[in-house]
Amino acid sequence: MITVEHLSKTYGAFRAVDDVSFTCKPGTVTGFLGPNGAGKSTSMRIMAGLTIPDSGTATIGGVRYRDIPNPGTQVGVLLDASAQHAGRTGREILTLSALTMGLPKSRVDEMLNLVSLSDSEAKRRVKNYSLGMRQRLGIANALMGDPKILILDEPANGLDPAGIHWMRSLLRAYANQGGTVLLSSHLLHEIEIIADEIIVIGNGKIVAQGTKAELLQGAGAFVKAADNAALAGALAQAGLTASPSDGGLSVDAEPAQIGQVAAAAGLALVELRGADSAGLEEMFLQLTATTQREGVVTTGGVA
Numbered sequence: 001m002i003t004v005e006h007l008s009k010t011y012g013a014f015r016a017v018d019d020v021s022f023t024c025k026p027g028t029v030t031g032f033l034g035p036n037g038a039g040k041s042t043s044m045r046i047m048a049g050l051t052i053p054d055s056g057t058a059t060i061g062g063v064r065y066r067d068i069p070n071p072g073t074q075v076g077v078l079l080d081a082s083a084q085h086a087g088r089t090g091r092e093i094l095t096l097s098a099l100t101m102g103l104p105k106s107r108v109d110e111m112l113n114l115v116s117l118s119d120s121e122a123k124r125r126v127k128n129y130s131l132g133m134r135q136r137l138g139i140a141n142a143l144m145g146d147p148k149i150l151i152l153d154e155p156a157n158g159l160d161p162a163g164i165h166w167m168r169s170l171l172r173a174y175a176n177q178g179g180t181v182l183l184s185s186h187l188l189h190e191i192e193i194i195a196d197e198i199i200v201i202g203n204g205k206i207v208a209q210g211t212k213a214e215l216l217q218g219a220g221a222f223v224k225a226a227d228n229a230a231l232a233g234a235l236a237q238a239g240l241t242a243s244p245s246d247g248g249l250s251v252d253a254e255p256a257q258i259g260q261v262a263a264a265a266g267l268a269l270v271e272l273r274g275a276d277s278a279g280l281e282e283m284f285l286q287l288t289a290t291t292q293r294e295g296v297v298t299t300g301g302v303a
């Protein structure tokens with residue numbers, strides 16, 4: 001179990017992490033989602049004892065990372081795949097890791113095998129690795145001590161589609177066996193495929209958290225009518241907020257309620273459904289709008 005309570009971190013006058021609290025439970029993959037600069041890496045660095053918070057605590061199984069004896073056997077951490085010693089080979093890096101943790105050298109070959117780094121790749125210096133190969137090496141390093149908890153910062157960066165698929169399967173199997181996974185990404189799509197729980201961070205603050213279904217509950221519904229403008233009018237009269245979206249309307253209400261309004265107004269519907277991934281994306285963009293570098297774009301229009 002990872003427990004983060006009221007974490008805050010300020011750099012000069014800038015508050016990078018602002019009163020962040022959440023937990024990650026065994027048997028689940030928790031996605032830590034936020035736009036660039038939202039505070040994900042800073043929070044994870046605090047969890048791994050590399051950055052000291054101004055206030056708040058981050059504990060793993062009730063203990064701060066720095067106080068865990070032989071931490072690699074309890075928590076696997078991958079924060080920056082490119083931060084590995086560039087002059088060493090992949091095999092050397094893993095061997096040093098195994099020695100530090102008091103593990104047999106045979107574990108190195110097991111891990112190389114697990115992340116599909118070939119023998120010749122393992123003999124190459126890390127400075128000559130692609131980003132995807134560095135991520136694989138970083139994941140091998142994180143898993144080396146057979147920890148029950150994984151903290152991974154943007155682990156899919158640089159992986160090709162097959163690599164991303166491989167990583168998802170690996171993390172899913174790990175969680176299914178009772179492991180706890182926290183992984184960050186700035187890509188909603190990546191998180192919603194793998195994560196059981198989603199934590200959304202924007203501007204250093206947690207802006208939403210829950211399962212995908214829970215987050216979608218607040219995301220409303222999508223409706224398309226033969227006459228969208230007439231439906232928008234009827235919904236407004238019923239006190240419901242609708243905005244143009246993808247050739248229809250995005251409405252802040254449950255589908256049943258929208259259906260009733262349409263029926264009462266005698267309007268024919270072409271499509272009606274609860275918000276899906278598009279709704280989640282819209283919500284993610286809105287929730288993190290203050291930290292988006294680009295303005296939030298509303299798609300579609302009333303036909």
Ligand SMILES: Nc1ncnc2c1ncn2[C@@H]1O[C@H](COP(=O)(O)OP(=O)(O)OP(=O)(O)O)[C@@H](O)[C@H]1O
Binds near residue numbers: 040
């Ligand atoms: N050592 C530091 N000194 C000053 N500012 C910092 C430092 N570390 C992080 N920051 C700032 O804190 C904010 C949060 O950074 P952080 O790396 O945690 O974001 P992130 O969510 O991981 O972003 P990304 O998706 O781009 O990796 C950024 O504005 C960053 O510039």
